[in-house]
Amino acid sequence: MRxxxxxxxxxxxxxxxxxxxxxxxxxxxxxxxxxxxxxxxxNKLAKIIDVVYVRLVQISPTLFGCVYxxxxxxxxxxxxxxxYFVNAQMVPVMDKYLKxxxxxxxxxxxxxxxxxxxxxxxxxxxxxPTIFVATDYVCTPFTEETNCDAYVIPSRHxxxxxxxxxxxxxxxxxxxxxxxxxxxxKVSKEEARKELGLEEDTFYLLVSAGSMGAGGIVKTIKLLYxxxxxxxxxxxxxxxxxxxxxxxxKLIIICGNNKVLYETxxxxxxxxxxxxxxxxxxQMALYxxxxxxxxxxxxxxxxxxxxxxxxxxxxxxxxxxxxxxNLEFFxxxxxxxxxxxxxxxxxRAVNRIQGxxxxxxxxxxxxxxxxxxxxxAICRLTEKMVRNVNL
Numbered sequence: 001m002r003x004x005x006x007x008x009x010x011x012x013x014x015x016x017x018x019x020x021x022x023x024x025x026x027x028x029x030x031x032x033x034x035x036x037x038x039x040x041x042x043n044k045l046a047k048i049i050d051v052v053y054v055r056l057v058q059i060s061p062t063l064f065g066c067v068y069x070x071x072x073x074x075x076x077x078x079x080x081x082x083x084y085f086v087n088a089q090m091v092p093v094m095d096k097y098l099k100x101x102x103x104x105x106x107x108x109x110x111x112x113x114x115x116x117x118x119x120x121x122x123x124x125x126x127x128x129p130t131i132f133v134a135t136d137y138v139c140t141p142f143t144e145e146t147n148c149d150a151y152v153i154p155s156r157h158x159x160x161x162x163x164x165x166x167x168x169x170x171x172x173x174x175x176x177x178x179x180x181x182x183x184x185x186k187v188s189k190e191e192a193r194k195e196l197g198l199e200e201d202t203f204y205l206l207v208s209a210g211s212m213g214a215g216g217i218v219k220t221i222k223l224l225y226x227x228x229x230x231x232x233x234x235x236x237x238x239x240x241x242x243x244x245x246x247x248x249x250k251l252i253i254i255c256g257n258n259k260v261l262y263e264t265x266x267x268x269x270x271x272x273x274x275x276x277x278x279x280x281x282x283q284m285a286l287y288x289x290x291x292x293x294x295x296x297x298x299x300x301x302x303x304x305x306x307x308x309x310x311x312x313x314x315x316x317x318x319x320x321x322x323x324x325x326n327l328e329f330f331x332x333x334x335x336x337x338x339x340x341x342x343x344x345x346x347x348r349a350v351n352r353i354q355g356x357x358x359x360x361x362x363x364x365x366x367x368x369x370x371x372x373x374x375x376x377a378i379c380r381l382t383e384k385m386v387r388n389v390n391l
Contacts (some may be wrong), residue, residue, distance in 0.1 A: 001030040001386055004103040006037050006113035012256070013135050013301030017109035020178035021133070024375030025382070027181075033103075037113050040093040072141050075165075081142045087115040095125055104386045107378070109133040109178075114146040121147050129385040133378065135177055136300035138325035139165045149385065152176075152378055154300065155369060158329065173381055176374030177300055182285040183308040184372035192290035196283065198276075203247045205350070206291035208254045208284070208302060209261065209317070216317050220342050221265055224251055224295070227347050228274055252276045252287060285309060293353050295346075298327040298338075307335055307370040312359040314339055314349050334365035 003025055007018040018034045025032040075081070094116050105128050108114045114132045121127060132148040134140070137158050143151075144165040151167050153159060156174040163169060193200060207224060209217045231249045253275060255262040262279050269275040281287065288294060288309035296302050298315040303326055306313045315327040316339040331338035337353055339345045352358065371377070 001025075001104045001383065002102070003030060003032045003105045003107060003382060004098075004101075005032055005034045005107045006110065006116075007034060007108070008036055008038065008110045008112055010110070010112075011299070013299050014110045016180075016301050016305075017133060017135050017178050018107075020180045020375045021107055021109070021378055023180055024178065024379045028376070028379050028383075030379070033101075037090055037094060037116060040097055041090065075141050075144065080145055083112070083142050084115050084119070084145055087112055088119055090116045091119050091123065091125075094120060098127070103128055105129045105131065105382045107131050107133060107382065108148070109135050111140060111142060111146070114148055115142070118145070118147040129382070129389060131378070131382060131385070133178065134162075134300075136322040136326055137303075137329040138322055139167070140322055143167070150381065152374075152381070154304070155329075157333070157369070175377040175381065176371040177304040178375035178378055179301070179305045179308050179372070180285070181375070183288070183305050185285070187286070187289045189290060189292075192286045196286055196290050198290055199248075199250075201247055203249045204252055204291040204293075205249065206252045206254070206287055206294040206296075206311075208294060208296040208306075209256050209258065216342060217261060218264055218268075220295070220317055220346065221251075221253060222268060223342060223346060224350075225269060225275065227350065232274060248274070250274050250276065252291060253278070254281060254284070254287065255279045293350070295350075298323040298330065298336075300326050303330055303336070304370055304374075307366040308372045310363050310366055312353050312362045313337075314346070314353060316342060316346055316349075333369045335362060335369060 005018045005021055007014045009015055022032040022034055106117065108117065108131065117127065117130050130148045131150045131152060132146060133152040134143070134154055137154045139162045144167060149171065150173055151162065151171050152173050152175045153162055154177045159172060159174060162172055190200060198204065205224065205228070207221065228249050228251050235246055235248060251274065253265060255265065255278065257280050259279070262277065265277055269277060284305065288306060288311050291311060294306050294311050294313040295316055296306055296313055297317045297319070300322065303315070314337045315330060318324050318327050318340070327338045330336040337349045339349050
């Protein structure tokens with residue numbers, strides 16, 4: 001079976017989901033190609049679309065939230081969205097590509113390719129089975145105007161949100177958000193720390209800014225950095241007084257692809273050994289497994305990765321829109337602590353999450369509500385749909 005995965009770089013989650021599905025398909029002996037469809041027009045167009053989106057989120061998360069709200073309001077109108085018509089120009093190039101490259105199925109962890117496929121179907125173009133894969137715990141604006149053969153959603157607990165938007169019930173498959181198998185791999189905290197060169201007897205607080213590094217991250221880091229210094233100062237006094245060797249606290253900060261953020265934080269923390277600062281990393285699964293607690297933005301993919309890695313975590317720095325809905329879902333299921341106001345709530349949440357009972361309850365909820373084998377489940381669904389077409 002040869003599968004085409006259409007994705008875009010408007011946020012790292014879509015491409016990460018594409019990578020996870022490719023991994024699962026290849027593990028089952030299939031061939032999979034990941035393609036940004038806009039590169040069929042020009043690489044420049046693909047880059048512009050990705051960069052404009054990312055810059056908007058980084059520079060003005062509030063403005064992005066307003067755009068999301070406008071989209072959410074627009075979907076109530078009885079006509080198609082601008083997104084649908086903008087993607088009409090991609091129909092001829094996609095049609096040409098698919099005629100020259102034969103595929104058995106098309107997977108789409110992004111709305112834009114789903115809009116293209118919908119337009120192609122409306123024009124009577126024959127396509128293999130098409131599967132949309134949602135990467136947020138909400139039915140994002142304009143998903144309902146697409147026409148795919150199946151819709152993979154993150155959880156049966158968000159099923160109603162897709163149904164009420166008009167997605168046909170028989171097309172909805174509650175299979176989860178796909179993450180790479182390394183997040184589900186059984187690795188002890190000690191093994192992960194050894195591989196990353198981290199100390200065994202230290203309390204590590206991992207801060208993940210997401211792939212784009214946005215949403216008040218600098219303010220959050222400053223707050224956590226002061227807290228960390230304060231904790232270690234208290235510890236030092238206690239050691240001298242009681243002659244006890246207790247655990248020091250350190251921050252691990254993942255900046256993602258945001259070089260400006262990395263440089264800004266470098267100026268703030270300098271060479272302080274209580275902070276480990278890194279940019280984009282391919283070892284995120286190891287960092288999660290090596291840490292005691294994680295603070296992450298509530299992206300659909302990054303939250304799923306943390307839950308599959310089974311680490312207690314705090315949701316903070318949410319960008320208005322999908323991320324606030326993701327935060328609400330995880331917190332309502334007991335899988336994370338949600339922080340909406342960083343200054344007043346974050347440190348209280350950090351102190352609270354260190355309780356052993358809460359941590360265990362949270363990890364149990366993660367195992368209950370998030371499936372680690374989503375990639376394989378999507379692969380099996382694809383195989384079934386292709387078999388049915390070929391009967």
